[in-house]
Amino acid sequence: MKCLGLDIGSRTIKLVLIENGRPIYTHKALNTYDPINEVKKCLQKVDYDIMLATGYGRGLAQKEFHVPTVTEIKAFAIGAKYLVPECRTILDIGGQDTKAIALNNVGRVFKFEMNDRCAAGTGRFLEVMAKALGYEIEEFGKAALEGNDHIQISSMCTVFAETEVISLLARGEKRQNIARALHRAIATRSVAMLKRVGLNYPIVFAGGVAKNPCMRLFLEEMLGRSNSDKPSVIVPEDPQIIGALGAAILAEREVKNEG
Amino acid sequence: MSDYRQMWESLELDLPAHDHLLNVLGKFYGDIYLSQQKRLKGMEYLDFVISEIHGLRIKELLDAQKSGQKVFGTFCVFVPEELIWAANGICVGLCAGAEIGKGEAEKVLPRSICPLIKSFMGFKLARLCPFTEACDLVIGETTCDGKKKAFEIFAEFKPTYVMEIPQMKRKDDYELWKNEVWRLKEKIEEVTGKKITSESLKDAIKMINNRRRALQRLNILRQQTPVPISGRDALLINQISFYDDPKRFTEKINQLCDELEEKVKRKEGVVPQNTVRILLSGCPMAVPNWKLPYVVESSGAVIVDEESCIGERNTRDLIEETGETIEEMIDNIVSRYMKIDCACFTPNKERVEHIIELAEKYQVDGVIHYTLQFCDPYLVESYKVEKALEEAGIPVLRIETDYSMEDVEQLKTRIEAFIEMLK
Numbered sequence: 001m002k003c004l005g006l007d008i009g010s011r012t013i014k015l016v017l018i019e020n021g022r023p024i025y026t027h028k029a030l031n032t033y034d035p036i037n038e039v040k041k042c043l044q045k046v047d048y049d050i051m052l053a054t055g056y057g058r059g060l061a062q063k064e065f066h067v068p069t070v071t072e073i074k075a076f077a078i079g080a081k082y083l084v085p086e087c088r089t090i091l092d093i094g095g096q097d098t099k100a101i102a103l104n105n106v107g108r109v110f111k112f113e114m115n116d117r118c119a120a121g122t123g124r125f126l127e128v129m130a131k132a133l134g135y136e137i138e139e140f141g142k143a144a145l146e147g148n149d150h151i152q153i154s155s156m157c158t159v160f161a162e163t164e165v166i167s168l169l170a171r172g173e174k175r176q177n178i179a180r181a182l183h184r185a186i187a188t189r190s191v192a193m194l195k196r197v198g199l200n201y202p203i204v205f206a207g208g209v210a211k212n213p214c215m216r217l218f219l220e221e222m223l224g225r226s227n228s229d230k231p232s233v234i235v236p237e238d239p240q241i242i243g244a245l246g247a248a249i250l251a252e253r254e255v256k257n258e259g
Numbered sequence: 260m261s262d263y264r265q266m267w268e269s270l271e272l273d274l275p276a277h278d279h280l281l282n283v284l285g286k287f288y289g290d291i292y293l294s295q296q297k298r299l300k301g302m303e304y305l306d307f308v309i310s311e312i313h314g315l316r317i318k319e320l321l322d323a324q325k326s327g328q329k330v331f332g333t334f335c336v337f338v339p340e341e342l343i344w345a346a347n348g349i350c351v352g353l354c355a356g357a358e359i360g361k362g363e364a365e366k367v368l369p370r371s372i373c374p375l376i377k378s379f380m381g382f383k384l385a386r387l388c389p390f391t392e393a394c395d396l397v398i399g400e401t402t403c404d405g406k407k408k409a410f411e412i413f414a415e416f417k418p419t420y421v422m423e424i425p426q427m428k429r430k431d432d433y434e435l436w437k438n439e440v441w442r443l444k445e446k447i448e449e450v451t452g453k454k455i456t457s458e459s460l461k462d463a464i465k466m467i468n469n470r471r472r473a474l475q476r477l478n479i480l481r482q483q484t485p486v487p488i489s490g491r492d493a494l495l496i497n498q499i500s501f502y503d504d505p506k507r508f509t510e511k512i513n514q515l516c517d518e519l520e521e522k523v524k525r526k527e528g529v530v531p532q533n534t535v536r537i538l539l540s541g542c543p544m545a546v547p548n549w550k551l552p553y554v555v556e557s558s559g560a561v562i563v564d565e566e567s568c569i570g571e572r573n574t575r576d577l578i579e580e581t582g583e584t585i586e587e588m589i590d591n592i593v594s595r596y597m598k599i600d601c602a603c604f605t606p607n608k609e610r611v612e613h614i615i616e617l618a619e620k621y622q623v624d625g626v627i628h629y630t631l632q633f634c635d636p637y638l639v640e641s642y643k644v645e646k647a648l649e650e651a652g653i654p655v656l657r658i659e660t661d662y663s664m665e666d667v668e669q670l671k672t673r674i675e676a677f678i679e680m681l682k
Contacts, residue, residue: 074679112676
């Protein structure tokens with residue numbers, strides 16, 4: 001039985017196919033204004049028996065393909081637990097939202113926090129800021145690592161922060177330093193969210209933003225434990241597919257329960 | 260509906276905008292209410308009242324005014340409406356549950372202010388609420404800074420009287436409140452030209468107590484498993500209790516409760532037995548603010564109680580019916596209203612205790628703590644509520660939102676995830 005997890009995110013569509021509890025195929029595609037069409041293109045390339053959808057577009061998938069759905073929160077919990085069995089907290093920074101999820105000792109969600117309506121401090125925020133500073137998103141984190149720490153960005157609103165960035169540039173500030181300050185602002189905000197759910201170690205850092213080396217460094221700096229030789233923040237090999245993986249595992253579980 | 264155009268014109272409503280409002284409201288109501296399955300027969304009355312929300316009820320008010328009665332509008336469960344009824348007046352709760360006349364309201368109010376305040380100002384300035392227009396006097400209060408200051412502006416457009424609500428519950432505060440109740444009595448007598456007598460006050464206390472009893476009866480039925488009525492319908496009943504004729508409303512709700520009792524005997528629910536049960540706690544949900552209940556109930560849970568001014572806070576306590584003289588009855592009114600556990604009080608331990616008590620009594624799986632944006636009293640208090648619930652082992656989700664629909668998808672994700680967590 002091949003079970004497909006489909007995660008329709010605001011920026012990226014992710015697919016993970018599993019068979020007998022093991023991932024056998026993953027795929028990512030950029031999302032557009034027409035999510036269902038993009039999903040259909042992805043599905044042509046994959047042979048599956050059942051599917052379960054998650055992500056902000058899960059409702060669309062349910063209508064179009066008549067498949068069950070689960071929220072990103074539960075999907076991330078299951079996916080992270082599969083990859084890092086000892087995981088107790090998850091930080092997911094995706095395209096348009098940030099989530100902090102606390103798991104109990106058997107891996108069940110017991111508390112979560114999520115940013116509300118605006119995309120402040122998310123992947124989208126980084127994209128807009130990278131553009132304002134003339135960077136490709138892939139090189140943005142690396143550039144920030146080259147900067148130094150003498151300035152601070154206080155706005156987390158994308159519109160206000162862009163204004164702040166432009167006035168810093170006008171003052172002749174080096175763009176690496178501005179990039180660094182932007183990263184630090186997001187990391188600080190994310191840590192505050194993690195603290196609200198309790199902050200138990202280890203933390204799995206997932207979502208597209210987990211690919212950013214400067215974000216990883218700041219989180220490790222702010223969350224690192226001096227009293228433990230184990231890592232505090234674990235980034236899975238492909239941090240973007242955790243939700244799709246969780247959905248696939250859940251699809252397989254549901255089949256087993258029915259059988 | 261066309262019969263009412265002349266009436267609306269006489270109230271100087273903005274007719275095209277008002278038509279649009281009724282259209283939107285009708286569609287919204289259809290989606291959220293009429294689409295429900297297995298609804299009670301008794302809800303037909305509520306559907307009728309809603310369909311005539313700006314029609315028949317307004318006509319009744321205007322007819323009553325023609326025969327010499329006065330209409331008083333209120334925004335808060337702190338205003339002792341018994342005094343109004345005892346002076347042959349009519350009390351109506353005013354509209355403040357929709358993002359209406361926002362542009363107009365923002366001409367006089369700051370942008371970052373609670374949506375309820377913006378809404379009542381907007382309804383007035385955009386001339387869209389026939390209840391507000393029909394009122395002879397609006398009675399405001401000082402529950403929060405936003406409302407207190409907004410009434411100063413509101414008074415420029417509508418005769419407004421403001422009651423001072425104490426912020427603590429010490430002996431002095433009871434005195435302050437008692438003086439306020441007596442002052443209100445004088446004001447009402449002045450506006451109506453009628454003296455409140457011990458007879459009329461006794462009747463009014465009984466009438467409003469009976470309405471509270473009917474709503475308490477409804478709430479007891481909601482404690483059953485499977486739940487016999489949706490949270491949305493129960494909220495609507497509570498919302499309508501604020502502006503319908505109290506005697507007629509009480510009779511209709513008691514009939515509806517008879518029907519519910521039969522349902523409970525047959526073990527018939529609106530949802531399956533194992534459906535996740537939610538207690539909504541926090542800010543009031545005024546008509547037509549049905550966003551959150553709709554999201555919760557369309558995500559597979561059922562709301563079994565509202566710890567809110569449009570809910571428990573309005574119905575929990577009765578006025579003692581022992582008083583014979585006006586003085587005794589006013590004392591009874593004072594002590595009943597001082598039991599209100601609004602977040603405007605400090606300290607406000609009893610509210611947290613009530614929430615836990617309700618969570619247990621209604622056997623809820625989780626609590627959703629709902630606050631309107633910029634509502635400092637409830638937003639700040641949510642910390643204490645969350646902490647106490649966690650200590651009691653009751654899961655809680657905090658939601659902060661307003662009347663707009665732009666965050667519905669985000670709300671869905673959080674609420675669905677909360678329900679998944681509770682299953």
